Amino acid sequence: MKRIAIIGGGISGLSAAYALEEKRRAGVEAEYVLYEASPRFGGVLVTDRVDGCILEAGADSFLTEKPWAIDLCKKLGLGDQLIGSNDADRKTYILVRGKLVEMPDGLMFMVPTKLAPTVLSPLFSWGTKLRMAREWFHPPHRASGDETVATFVERHYGPEMVDRLADPLLSGVYGGEASQLSVRAVLPRFAEMEAKHGSLGRAMISARVAMAKNSKARARALFTSLKDGMQQMVDALVAALDGNSLTKGAAVHAIWPEAGGWVVSAGLDTDQFDAVILALPTRAAASLLQRSGPELAAELAGIDYSSSVTVALGYDQQVRDSLPPGFGFLVPRSEGKRMLAATFVHNKFPHRAPDNRAIIRCFLGGARGEQMLSLPDEEILRIVRNELDQILHLKAEALFTRVFKWRGAMAQYGVGHLERLERISKLRQKLPGLALAGNGFSGIGVPDCVRSGTAAVEELLTALGVWEGQPVPSEK
Ligand SMILES: Cc1cc2nc3c(=O)[nH]c(=O)nc-3n(C[C@H](O)[C@H](O)[C@H](O)COP(=O)(O)OP(=O)(O)OC[C@H]3O[C@@H](n4cnc5c(N)ncnc54)[C@H](O)[C@@H]3O)c2cc1C
Numbered sequence: 217m218k219r220i221a222i223i224g225g226g227i228s229g230l231s232a233a234y235a236l237e238e239k240r241r242a243g244v245e246a247e248y249v250l251y252e253a254s255p256r257f258g259g260v261l262v263t264d265r266v267d268g269c270i271l272e273a274g275a276d277s278f279l280t281e282k283p284w285a286i287d288l289c290k291k292l293g294l295g296d297q298l299i300g301s302n303d304a305d306r307k308t309y310i311l312v313r314g315k316l317v318e319m320p321d322g323l324m325f326m327v328p329t330k331l332a333p334t335v336l337s338p339l340f341s342w343g344t345k346l347r348m349a350r351e352w353f354h355p356p357h358r359a360s361g362d363e364t365v366a367t368f369v370e371r372h373y374g375p376e377m378v379d380r381l382a383d384p385l386l387s388g389v390y391g392g393e394a395s396q397l398s399v400r401a402v403l404p405r406f407a408e409m410e411a412k413h414g415s416l417g418r419a420m421i422s423a424r425v426a427m428a429k430n431s432k433a434r435a436r437a438l439f440t441s442l443k444d445g446m447q448q449m450v451d452a453l454v455a456a457l458d459g460n461s462l463t464k465g466a467a468v469h470a471i472w473p474e475a476g477g478w479v480v481s482a483g484l485d486t487d488q489f490d491a492v493i494l495a496l497p498t499r500a501a502a503s504l505l506q507r508s509g510p511e512l513a514a515e516l517a518g519i520d521y522s523s524s525v526t527v528a529l530g531y532d533q534q535v536r537d538s539l540p541p542g543f544g545f546l547v548p549r550s551e552g553k554r555m556l557a558a559t560f561v562h563n564k565f566p567h568r569a570p571d572n573r574a575i576i577r578c579f580l581g582g583a584r585g586e587q588m589l590s591l592p593d594e595e596i597l598r599i600v601r602n603e604l605d606q607i608l609h610l611k612a613e614a615l616f617t618r619v620f621k622w623r624g625a626m627a628q629y630g631v632g633h634l635e636r637l638e639r640i641s642k643l644r645q646k647l648p649g650l651a652l653a654g655n656g657f658s659g660i661g662v663p664d665c666v667r668s669g670t671a672a673v674e675e676l677l678t679a680l681g682v683w684e685g686q687p688v689p690s691e692k
Pocket residue numbers: 223224225226227228229251252253254257258259260261273274275276277278279466467468469495496497500524525526622625626653654655660661662663665
Protein backbone atom coordinates (compact mmCIF):
# COMPACT_ATOMS: atom_id res chain seq x y z
CA MET A 217 0.00 0.00 0.00
CA LYS A 218 1.50 3.37 -1.03
CA ARG A 219 1.06 6.23 1.43
CA ILE A 220 0.74 9.83 0.29
CA ALA A 221 0.76 12.94 2.49
CA ILE A 222 -1.23 15.95 1.29
CA ILE A 223 -0.22 19.17 3.01
CA GLY A 224 -2.82 21.96 2.82
CA GLY A 225 -6.59 21.51 3.04
CA GLY A 226 -7.75 24.28 0.71
CA ILE A 227 -9.59 23.37 -2.49
CA SER A 228 -6.31 22.19 -4.11
CA GLY A 229 -5.47 19.77 -1.28
CA LEU A 230 -9.08 18.59 -0.89
CA SER A 231 -9.26 17.92 -4.65
CA ALA A 232 -6.06 15.89 -4.41
CA ALA A 233 -7.53 13.90 -1.49
CA TYR A 234 -10.73 13.31 -3.45
CA ALA A 235 -8.78 12.08 -6.49
CA LEU A 236 -6.91 9.64 -4.21
CA GLU A 237 -10.12 8.53 -2.50
CA GLU A 238 -11.70 7.85 -5.90
CA LYS A 239 -8.70 5.83 -7.04
CA ARG A 240 -8.51 3.97 -3.72
CA ARG A 241 -12.17 2.96 -4.06
CA ALA A 242 -11.44 1.82 -7.62
CA GLY A 243 -8.81 -0.58 -6.25
CA VAL A 244 -5.60 1.45 -6.53
CA GLU A 245 -3.36 0.48 -3.62
CA ALA A 246 -2.87 3.89 -2.10
CA GLU A 247 -3.91 5.73 1.04
CA TYR A 248 -3.46 9.31 2.21
CA VAL A 249 -3.28 11.67 5.15
CA LEU A 250 -4.30 15.30 4.63
CA TYR A 251 -2.77 17.87 6.98
CA GLU A 252 -4.49 21.22 7.45
CA ALA A 253 -2.96 23.84 9.73
CA SER A 254 -6.15 25.73 10.59
CA PRO A 255 -9.20 24.45 12.48
CA ARG A 256 -11.24 24.19 9.27
CA PHE A 257 -10.89 22.84 5.72
CA GLY A 258 -11.46 24.89 2.58
CA GLY A 259 -8.72 27.55 2.76
CA VAL A 260 -10.08 30.72 1.18
CA LEU A 261 -13.47 29.15 0.40
CA VAL A 262 -15.70 30.27 3.27
CA THR A 263 -19.42 31.02 3.23
CA ASP A 264 -21.20 32.93 5.97
CA ARG A 265 -24.99 33.39 6.45
CA VAL A 266 -26.46 36.56 7.90
CA ASP A 267 -30.07 37.77 7.90
CA GLY A 268 -31.09 35.30 5.18
CA CYS A 269 -28.16 36.39 2.98
CA ILE A 270 -25.34 34.16 1.75
CA LEU A 271 -21.99 35.91 2.04
CA GLU A 272 -18.82 34.67 0.42
CA ALA A 273 -15.65 35.56 2.28
CA GLY A 274 -13.33 34.46 -0.54
CA ALA A 275 -14.21 33.11 -4.00
CA ASP A 276 -17.90 33.59 -4.85
CA SER A 277 -18.03 31.53 -8.07
CA PHE A 278 -15.84 30.17 -10.84
CA LEU A 279 -15.56 30.47 -14.59
CA THR A 280 -17.99 28.08 -16.29
CA GLU A 281 -15.68 27.75 -19.27
CA LYS A 282 -13.09 25.83 -17.20
CA PRO A 283 -14.74 22.46 -16.53
CA TRP A 284 -12.80 20.96 -13.61
CA ALA A 285 -14.73 22.45 -10.68
CA ILE A 286 -18.11 21.72 -12.29
CA ASP A 287 -17.04 18.14 -13.04
CA LEU A 288 -15.95 17.71 -9.42
CA CYS A 289 -19.26 19.14 -8.09
CA LYS A 290 -21.16 16.69 -10.29
CA LYS A 291 -19.11 13.76 -8.99
CA LEU A 292 -19.86 14.94 -5.45
CA GLY A 293 -23.59 14.80 -6.17
CA LEU A 294 -23.92 18.59 -6.27
CA GLY A 295 -25.01 18.76 -9.92
CA ASP A 296 -28.47 20.05 -8.98
CA GLN A 297 -26.93 22.66 -6.67
CA LEU A 298 -24.96 24.38 -9.44
CA ILE A 299 -26.26 27.81 -10.41
CA GLY A 300 -25.25 30.24 -13.14
CA SER A 301 -24.70 33.97 -12.81
CA ASN A 302 -27.71 36.07 -13.82
CA ASP A 303 -26.16 37.09 -17.15
CA ALA A 304 -29.35 38.73 -18.41
CA ASP A 305 -28.43 41.49 -15.94
CA ARG A 306 -24.67 41.43 -16.66
CA LYS A 307 -23.69 45.05 -16.74
CA THR A 308 -20.42 46.28 -15.31
CA TYR A 309 -19.52 49.89 -14.66
CA ILE A 310 -16.15 51.62 -14.55
CA LEU A 311 -15.62 54.62 -12.33
CA VAL A 312 -14.44 57.47 -14.55
CA ARG A 313 -13.84 60.88 -12.93
CA GLY A 314 -16.14 59.94 -10.07
CA LYS A 315 -19.03 58.73 -12.26
CA LEU A 316 -20.07 55.17 -13.11
CA VAL A 317 -19.83 54.54 -16.85
CA GLU A 318 -21.25 51.33 -18.26
CA MET A 319 -18.82 49.07 -20.10
CA PRO A 320 -19.99 49.08 -23.71
CA ASP A 321 -21.64 46.02 -25.15
CA GLY A 322 -19.29 43.76 -27.13
CA LEU A 323 -16.17 44.36 -25.03
CA MET A 324 -14.58 40.95 -24.46
CA PHE A 325 -12.24 41.42 -21.53
CA MET A 326 -10.94 44.67 -23.02
CA VAL A 327 -11.19 43.90 -26.71
CA PRO A 328 -13.94 45.76 -28.59
CA THR A 329 -15.89 43.48 -30.93
CA LYS A 330 -18.85 45.78 -31.67
CA LEU A 331 -18.24 49.08 -33.37
CA ALA A 332 -21.25 51.26 -32.50
CA PRO A 333 -21.40 50.74 -28.69
CA THR A 334 -17.66 51.36 -28.39
CA VAL A 335 -17.67 54.48 -30.55
CA LEU A 336 -20.63 55.93 -28.63
CA SER A 337 -19.30 55.01 -25.17
CA PRO A 338 -18.02 57.82 -22.95
CA LEU A 339 -15.64 55.29 -21.37
CA PHE A 340 -12.86 56.08 -23.84
CA SER A 341 -11.44 59.30 -25.26
CA TRP A 342 -11.42 59.87 -29.02
CA GLY A 343 -7.67 59.18 -29.02
CA THR A 344 -8.28 55.66 -27.66
CA LYS A 345 -11.18 55.09 -30.07
CA LEU A 346 -8.88 56.00 -32.94
CA ARG A 347 -6.29 53.54 -31.65
CA MET A 348 -8.98 50.85 -31.52
CA ALA A 349 -9.72 51.47 -35.19
CA ARG A 350 -6.01 51.35 -36.09
CA GLU A 351 -5.56 48.16 -34.04
CA TRP A 352 -7.79 46.42 -36.54
CA PHE A 353 -4.90 46.59 -39.03
CA HIS A 354 -2.10 45.34 -36.76
CA PRO A 355 -0.09 42.63 -38.56
CA PRO A 356 0.67 39.31 -36.82
CA HIS A 357 3.41 39.79 -34.24
CA ARG A 358 5.26 37.20 -32.20
CA ALA A 359 6.94 38.87 -29.22
CA SER A 360 10.49 37.67 -28.64
CA GLY A 361 9.99 37.29 -24.89
CA ASP A 362 7.51 37.74 -22.11
CA GLU A 363 6.21 41.21 -21.21
CA THR A 364 3.76 42.79 -18.80
CA VAL A 365 0.06 42.93 -19.57
CA ALA A 366 0.38 46.73 -19.47
CA THR A 367 2.97 46.94 -22.28
CA PHE A 368 1.03 44.41 -24.33
CA VAL A 369 -2.29 46.24 -23.98
CA GLU A 370 -0.66 49.61 -24.48
CA ARG A 371 0.85 48.41 -27.75
CA HIS A 372 -2.66 47.59 -28.98
CA TYR A 373 -4.88 50.25 -27.46
CA GLY A 374 -2.78 52.81 -25.62
CA PRO A 375 -2.37 53.76 -21.94
CA GLU A 376 -6.00 54.75 -21.29
CA MET A 377 -7.10 51.16 -21.94
CA VAL A 378 -4.55 49.95 -19.38
CA ASP A 379 -5.81 52.39 -16.75
CA ARG A 380 -9.55 52.10 -17.39
CA LEU A 381 -9.90 48.40 -18.15
CA ALA A 382 -6.87 46.09 -18.11
CA ASP A 383 -5.65 47.15 -14.67
CA PRO A 384 -9.05 47.16 -12.90
CA LEU A 385 -10.01 43.83 -14.48
CA LEU A 386 -6.76 42.23 -13.35
CA SER A 387 -7.01 43.64 -9.87
CA GLY A 388 -10.48 42.05 -9.72
CA VAL A 389 -9.21 38.60 -10.72
CA TYR A 390 -5.61 38.51 -9.44
CA GLY A 391 -5.47 41.37 -6.96
CA GLY A 392 -2.57 42.35 -9.22
CA GLU A 393 -1.36 45.09 -11.49
CA ALA A 394 -1.17 45.14 -15.27
CA SER A 395 2.31 46.65 -14.96
CA GLN A 396 3.57 43.58 -13.06
CA LEU A 397 1.69 40.56 -14.42
CA SER A 398 2.99 38.43 -17.28
CA VAL A 399 0.93 38.46 -20.45
CA ARG A 400 2.05 34.93 -21.32
CA ALA A 401 1.00 33.52 -17.95
CA VAL A 402 -2.13 35.57 -17.36
CA LEU A 403 -3.51 36.14 -20.85
CA PRO A 404 -1.95 33.35 -22.92
CA ARG A 405 -4.80 33.42 -25.45
CA PHE A 406 -4.19 37.08 -26.16
CA ALA A 407 -0.50 36.43 -26.83
CA GLU A 408 -1.51 33.61 -29.22
CA MET A 409 -4.08 35.82 -30.94
CA GLU A 410 -1.48 38.51 -31.51
CA ALA A 411 0.94 35.99 -32.99
CA LYS A 412 -1.71 34.55 -35.33
CA HIS A 413 -3.90 37.52 -36.25
CA GLY A 414 -2.06 40.64 -35.11
CA SER A 415 -5.26 42.47 -34.26
CA LEU A 416 -6.97 41.27 -31.07
CA GLY A 417 -10.24 42.74 -32.36
CA ARG A 418 -10.17 40.63 -35.52
CA ALA A 419 -9.03 37.54 -33.58
CA MET A 420 -11.85 37.96 -31.06
CA ILE A 421 -14.45 38.29 -33.78
CA SER A 422 -13.36 35.08 -35.44
CA ALA A 423 -13.43 33.38 -32.01
CA ARG A 424 -16.97 34.75 -31.49
CA VAL A 425 -18.12 33.37 -34.82
CA ALA A 426 -16.74 29.93 -33.88
CA MET A 427 -18.42 30.19 -30.48
CA ALA A 428 -21.75 31.24 -31.96
CA LYS A 429 -21.80 27.91 -33.81
CA ASN A 430 -21.35 26.11 -30.49
CA SER A 431 -24.85 26.30 -28.98
CA LYS A 432 -23.66 24.85 -25.65
CA ALA A 433 -21.09 27.61 -25.16
CA ARG A 434 -23.71 30.23 -26.13
CA ALA A 435 -26.24 28.97 -23.62
CA ARG A 436 -24.06 28.77 -20.53
CA ALA A 437 -23.63 31.45 -17.91
CA LEU A 438 -20.25 33.11 -17.53
CA PHE A 439 -19.88 32.18 -13.84
CA THR A 440 -21.02 29.12 -11.93
CA SER A 441 -21.53 28.81 -8.21
CA LEU A 442 -23.47 26.73 -5.69
CA LYS A 443 -26.91 27.54 -4.30
CA ASP A 444 -25.74 27.65 -0.70
CA GLY A 445 -22.33 29.09 -1.46
CA MET A 446 -18.86 27.79 -2.17
CA GLN A 447 -18.67 26.21 1.28
CA GLN A 448 -21.07 23.57 -0.07
CA MET A 449 -18.26 22.24 -2.24
CA VAL A 450 -15.89 22.06 0.72
CA ASP A 451 -18.49 20.33 2.92
CA ALA A 452 -19.30 17.79 0.20
CA LEU A 453 -15.61 17.07 -0.34
CA VAL A 454 -14.96 16.53 3.36
CA ALA A 455 -18.03 14.25 3.59
CA ALA A 456 -16.80 12.19 0.64
CA LEU A 457 -13.34 11.63 2.17
CA ASP A 458 -12.28 9.12 4.78
CA GLY A 459 -12.53 11.02 8.09
CA ASN A 460 -9.61 9.07 9.56
CA SER A 461 -7.36 10.45 6.81
CA LEU A 462 -8.08 14.11 7.59
CA THR A 463 -6.27 16.11 10.26
CA LYS A 464 -7.17 19.70 11.19
CA GLY A 465 -5.14 22.04 13.35
CA ALA A 466 -2.05 20.14 12.18
CA ALA A 467 0.50 22.58 10.77
CA VAL A 468 3.31 20.70 9.08
CA HIS A 469 6.58 22.30 10.15
CA ALA A 470 9.11 20.05 8.41
CA ILE A 471 9.37 17.48 5.64
CA TRP A 472 12.45 15.63 4.44
CA PRO A 473 13.27 12.79 2.05
CA GLU A 474 14.29 9.54 3.77
CA ALA A 475 14.64 5.90 2.68
CA GLY A 476 13.16 6.53 -0.77
CA GLY A 477 10.12 8.30 0.65
CA TRP A 478 9.27 11.39 2.71
CA VAL A 479 8.94 12.07 6.41
CA VAL A 480 6.32 14.60 7.46
CA SER A 481 6.45 16.27 10.84
CA ALA A 482 3.42 18.05 12.32
CA GLY A 483 3.31 19.01 16.00
CA LEU A 484 5.02 16.24 17.95
CA ASP A 485 4.18 13.55 15.38
CA THR A 486 6.26 12.36 12.48
CA ASP A 487 5.04 9.92 9.86
CA GLN A 488 6.63 8.16 6.89
CA PHE A 489 5.13 8.37 3.38
CA ASP A 490 6.03 7.22 -0.11
CA ALA A 491 5.21 10.62 -1.56
CA VAL A 492 4.05 14.09 -0.59
CA ILE A 493 1.86 16.74 -2.24
CA LEU A 494 2.38 20.34 -1.17
CA ALA A 495 -0.97 22.04 -1.84
CA LEU A 496 0.08 25.33 -0.31
CA PRO A 497 0.76 28.94 -1.23
CA THR A 498 4.25 28.70 -2.75
CA ARG A 499 5.95 30.60 0.08
CA ALA A 500 4.69 28.07 2.61
CA ALA A 501 5.86 25.26 0.30
CA ALA A 502 9.25 26.99 0.01
CA SER A 503 9.76 27.12 3.75
CA LEU A 504 9.14 23.35 4.00
CA LEU A 505 11.66 22.65 1.23
CA GLN A 506 14.39 24.98 2.48
CA ARG A 507 16.66 22.15 3.60
CA SER A 508 15.90 19.34 1.15
CA GLY A 509 15.71 21.49 -1.98
CA PRO A 510 17.09 25.00 -1.41
CA GLU A 511 17.15 25.89 -5.13
CA LEU A 512 13.56 24.75 -5.58
CA ALA A 513 12.61 26.62 -2.41
CA ALA A 514 14.17 29.81 -3.80
CA GLU A 515 12.16 29.51 -7.03
CA LEU A 516 8.94 28.92 -5.10
CA ALA A 517 9.63 31.82 -2.78
CA GLY A 518 10.15 34.02 -5.87
CA ILE A 519 6.44 33.79 -6.77
CA ASP A 520 4.76 36.85 -5.27
CA TYR A 521 1.40 36.86 -3.53
CA SER A 522 -0.92 39.76 -2.83
CA SER A 523 -3.44 40.09 -0.03
CA SER A 524 -7.14 40.91 -0.24
CA VAL A 525 -9.86 42.28 1.94
CA THR A 526 -13.50 41.63 1.09
CA VAL A 527 -16.25 43.57 2.82
CA ALA A 528 -19.89 42.51 2.66
CA LEU A 529 -22.62 45.01 3.50
CA GLY A 530 -26.33 44.16 3.70
CA TYR A 531 -29.05 46.75 3.02
CA ASP A 532 -32.84 46.95 2.98
CA GLN A 533 -35.33 47.04 0.13
CA GLN A 534 -35.14 50.83 -0.25
CA VAL A 535 -31.40 50.73 -0.93
CA ARG A 536 -31.84 47.75 -3.23
CA ASP A 537 -34.31 49.74 -5.34
CA SER A 538 -31.94 52.71 -5.51
CA LEU A 539 -28.86 50.79 -6.68
CA PRO A 540 -27.97 50.60 -10.37
CA PRO A 541 -28.77 47.37 -12.23
CA GLY A 542 -25.91 45.03 -13.13
CA PHE A 543 -23.12 43.06 -11.48
CA GLY A 544 -21.15 45.94 -10.00
CA PHE A 545 -18.27 48.29 -10.76
CA LEU A 546 -14.50 48.46 -11.12
CA VAL A 547 -12.35 51.31 -9.87
CA PRO A 548 -9.28 52.33 -11.91
CA ARG A 549 -6.30 53.32 -9.74
CA SER A 550 -6.28 56.78 -11.29
CA GLU A 551 -9.54 57.48 -9.40
CA GLY A 552 -7.53 57.52 -6.17
CA LYS A 553 -9.85 55.26 -4.16
CA ARG A 554 -8.95 52.43 -1.79
CA MET A 555 -11.71 50.22 -3.16
CA LEU A 556 -10.77 48.13 -6.23
CA ALA A 557 -14.23 46.84 -7.14
CA ALA A 558 -17.70 46.11 -5.80
CA THR A 559 -20.25 43.44 -6.69
CA PHE A 560 -24.02 43.83 -6.40
CA VAL A 561 -24.44 40.26 -5.20
CA HIS A 562 -28.28 40.37 -5.23
CA ASN A 563 -28.11 40.97 -9.00
CA LYS A 564 -25.20 38.64 -9.90
CA PHE A 565 -26.61 35.69 -7.92
CA PRO A 566 -30.22 36.67 -6.97
CA HIS A 567 -30.82 33.67 -4.66
CA ARG A 568 -27.98 34.89 -2.41
CA ALA A 569 -30.26 37.59 -0.95
CA PRO A 570 -33.99 37.65 -0.14
CA ASP A 571 -36.00 40.01 -2.40
CA ASN A 572 -36.00 42.72 0.26
CA ARG A 573 -32.25 42.73 0.79
CA ALA A 574 -29.26 44.05 -1.15
CA ILE A 575 -25.69 42.81 -0.68
CA ILE A 576 -22.74 44.90 -1.80
CA ARG A 577 -19.41 43.09 -1.73
CA CYS A 578 -16.35 45.33 -1.91
CA PHE A 579 -12.76 44.39 -2.70
CA LEU A 580 -9.74 46.17 -1.29
CA GLY A 581 -6.07 45.40 -0.91
CA GLY A 582 -4.31 43.85 -3.89
CA ALA A 583 -0.73 44.42 -4.99
CA ARG A 584 -0.73 48.13 -4.07
CA GLY A 585 -2.98 47.92 -1.06
CA GLU A 586 -1.11 45.57 1.26
CA GLN A 587 -1.42 48.08 4.13
CA MET A 588 -5.21 47.52 4.18
CA LEU A 589 -4.56 44.20 5.92
CA SER A 590 -3.17 45.87 9.00
CA LEU A 591 -6.08 48.31 9.43
CA PRO A 592 -8.69 47.51 12.08
CA ASP A 593 -12.06 46.36 10.71
CA GLU A 594 -13.79 49.59 11.85
CA GLU A 595 -11.33 51.67 9.84
CA ILE A 596 -11.84 49.49 6.75
CA LEU A 597 -15.61 49.88 7.15
CA ARG A 598 -15.25 53.63 7.50
CA ILE A 599 -13.28 53.77 4.23
CA VAL A 600 -15.79 51.54 2.43
CA ARG A 601 -18.85 53.49 3.64
CA ASN A 602 -17.24 56.77 2.68
CA GLU A 603 -16.34 55.56 -0.82
CA LEU A 604 -19.76 53.96 -1.39
CA ASP A 605 -21.27 57.33 -0.51
CA GLN A 606 -18.97 59.10 -2.99
CA ILE A 607 -19.57 56.57 -5.78
CA LEU A 608 -23.21 55.52 -5.27
CA HIS A 609 -24.45 58.37 -3.03
CA LEU A 610 -25.27 55.63 -0.55
CA LYS A 611 -25.81 57.18 2.85
CA ALA A 612 -28.05 54.56 4.44
CA GLU A 613 -26.72 52.53 7.35
CA ALA A 614 -25.99 48.91 6.49
CA LEU A 615 -28.12 46.30 8.28
CA PHE A 616 -25.02 44.18 8.75
CA THR A 617 -21.36 44.23 7.73
CA ARG A 618 -18.63 41.62 7.57
CA VAL A 619 -14.90 42.11 6.91
CA PHE A 620 -12.74 39.23 5.70
CA LYS A 621 -8.96 39.49 5.39
CA TRP A 622 -6.81 37.20 3.30
CA ARG A 623 -3.09 37.62 3.75
CA GLY A 624 -0.90 36.52 0.83
CA ALA A 625 -3.65 34.46 -0.81
CA MET A 626 -3.53 35.61 -4.45
CA ALA A 627 -0.56 34.41 -6.53
CA GLN A 628 0.92 37.02 -8.87
CA TYR A 629 2.33 35.60 -12.08
CA GLY A 630 5.08 38.09 -12.87
CA VAL A 631 7.00 38.43 -16.15
CA GLY A 632 8.98 35.22 -16.72
CA HIS A 633 6.53 33.06 -14.71
CA LEU A 634 6.38 30.34 -17.39
CA GLU A 635 10.18 30.09 -17.47
CA ARG A 636 10.14 29.83 -13.67
CA LEU A 637 7.66 26.93 -13.95
CA GLU A 638 10.08 25.14 -16.26
CA ARG A 639 12.91 25.58 -13.76
CA ILE A 640 10.63 24.34 -10.96
CA SER A 641 9.73 21.30 -13.00
CA LYS A 642 13.43 20.46 -13.56
CA LEU A 643 14.38 21.04 -9.92
CA ARG A 644 11.54 18.84 -8.78
CA GLN A 645 13.07 15.90 -10.64
CA LYS A 646 15.85 15.93 -8.03
CA LEU A 647 13.21 15.24 -5.35
CA PRO A 648 11.29 12.11 -6.42
CA GLY A 649 7.95 11.60 -4.71
CA LEU A 650 7.28 15.34 -4.41
CA ALA A 651 4.38 16.99 -6.23
CA LEU A 652 3.12 20.58 -6.10
CA ALA A 653 -0.42 21.87 -6.37
CA GLY A 654 -2.18 25.15 -5.67
CA ASN A 655 -2.76 28.55 -7.16
CA GLY A 656 0.90 29.51 -7.53
CA PHE A 657 1.47 27.68 -10.80
CA SER A 658 -0.96 27.48 -13.72
CA GLY A 659 -4.10 29.37 -12.78
CA ILE A 660 -5.42 30.92 -9.60
CA GLY A 661 -9.11 30.22 -10.14
CA VAL A 662 -10.95 27.45 -8.31
CA PRO A 663 -11.19 25.19 -11.42
CA ASP A 664 -7.42 25.45 -11.97
CA CYS A 665 -6.79 24.58 -8.32
CA VAL A 666 -9.04 21.51 -8.62
CA ARG A 667 -7.13 20.45 -11.72
CA SER A 668 -3.77 21.01 -10.02
CA GLY A 669 -4.71 18.74 -7.08
CA THR A 670 -5.97 15.98 -9.36
CA ALA A 671 -2.96 16.23 -11.67
CA ALA A 672 -0.55 16.01 -8.69
CA VAL A 673 -2.18 12.75 -7.58
CA GLU A 674 -2.10 11.21 -11.03
CA GLU A 675 1.54 12.17 -11.51
CA LEU A 676 2.56 10.58 -8.20
CA LEU A 677 0.52 7.40 -8.60
CA THR A 678 2.03 6.92 -12.05
CA ALA A 679 5.56 7.48 -10.69
CA LEU A 680 4.87 5.06 -7.81
CA GLY A 681 3.76 2.46 -10.37
CA VAL A 682 0.28 1.86 -8.91
CA TRP A 683 -1.83 3.60 -11.58
CA GLU A 684 -1.74 3.73 -15.37
CA GLY A 685 -4.64 5.93 -16.31
CA GLN A 686 -5.34 8.83 -18.56
CA PRO A 687 -4.01 11.95 -16.82
CA VAL A 688 -6.29 14.98 -16.42
CA PRO A 689 -5.90 17.14 -19.55
CA SER A 690 -4.24 20.50 -18.94
CA GLU A 691 -6.83 22.46 -20.97
CA LYS A 692 -10.22 21.54 -22.36
C1 LIG B 1 -10.81 37.17 -1.80
C2 LIG B 1 -10.64 36.14 -2.87
C3 LIG B 1 -11.58 36.04 -3.89
C4 LIG B 1 -11.44 35.07 -4.88
N1 LIG B 1 -12.41 34.97 -5.83
C5 LIG B 1 -12.35 33.95 -6.71
C6 LIG B 1 -13.45 33.70 -7.57
O1 LIG B 1 -14.48 34.37 -7.52
N2 LIG B 1 -13.34 32.66 -8.45
C7 LIG B 1 -12.25 31.85 -8.49
O2 LIG B 1 -12.22 30.91 -9.29
N3 LIG B 1 -11.20 32.05 -7.67
C8 LIG B 1 -11.23 33.07 -6.77
N4 LIG B 1 -10.20 33.25 -5.89
C9 LIG B 1 -9.01 32.38 -5.99
C10 LIG B 1 -9.24 30.99 -5.42
O3 LIG B 1 -10.26 31.03 -4.45
C11 LIG B 1 -7.96 30.48 -4.77
O4 LIG B 1 -6.88 30.57 -5.69
C12 LIG B 1 -8.08 29.02 -4.33
O5 LIG B 1 -9.21 28.82 -3.54
C13 LIG B 1 -6.80 28.62 -3.59
O6 LIG B 1 -6.94 27.31 -3.10
P1 LIG B 1 -5.67 26.52 -2.52
O7 LIG B 1 -6.14 25.27 -1.93
O8 LIG B 1 -4.62 26.42 -3.57
O9 LIG B 1 -5.06 27.49 -1.41
P2 LIG B 1 -5.67 27.97 -0.03
O10 LIG B 1 -7.13 28.14 -0.10
O11 LIG B 1 -4.82 29.13 0.37
O12 LIG B 1 -5.39 26.74 0.94
C14 LIG B 1 -4.12 26.44 1.44
C15 LIG B 1 -4.32 25.75 2.78
O13 LIG B 1 -3.04 25.33 3.27
C16 LIG B 1 -3.05 25.47 4.69
N5 LIG B 1 -1.67 25.51 5.15
C17 LIG B 1 -0.76 26.50 4.99
N6 LIG B 1 0.42 26.14 5.54
C18 LIG B 1 0.26 24.88 6.03
C19 LIG B 1 1.13 23.96 6.71
N7 LIG B 1 2.41 24.24 6.96
N8 LIG B 1 0.61 22.76 7.09
C20 LIG B 1 -0.68 22.43 6.84
N9 LIG B 1 -1.53 23.28 6.20
C21 LIG B 1 -1.07 24.47 5.80
C22 LIG B 1 -3.81 26.77 4.90
O14 LIG B 1 -4.32 26.86 6.24
C23 LIG B 1 -4.91 26.67 3.86
O15 LIG B 1 -6.10 26.10 4.37
C24 LIG B 1 -10.31 34.20 -4.88
C25 LIG B 1 -9.36 34.31 -3.86
C26 LIG B 1 -9.51 35.25 -2.86
C27 LIG B 1 -8.49 35.34 -1.75
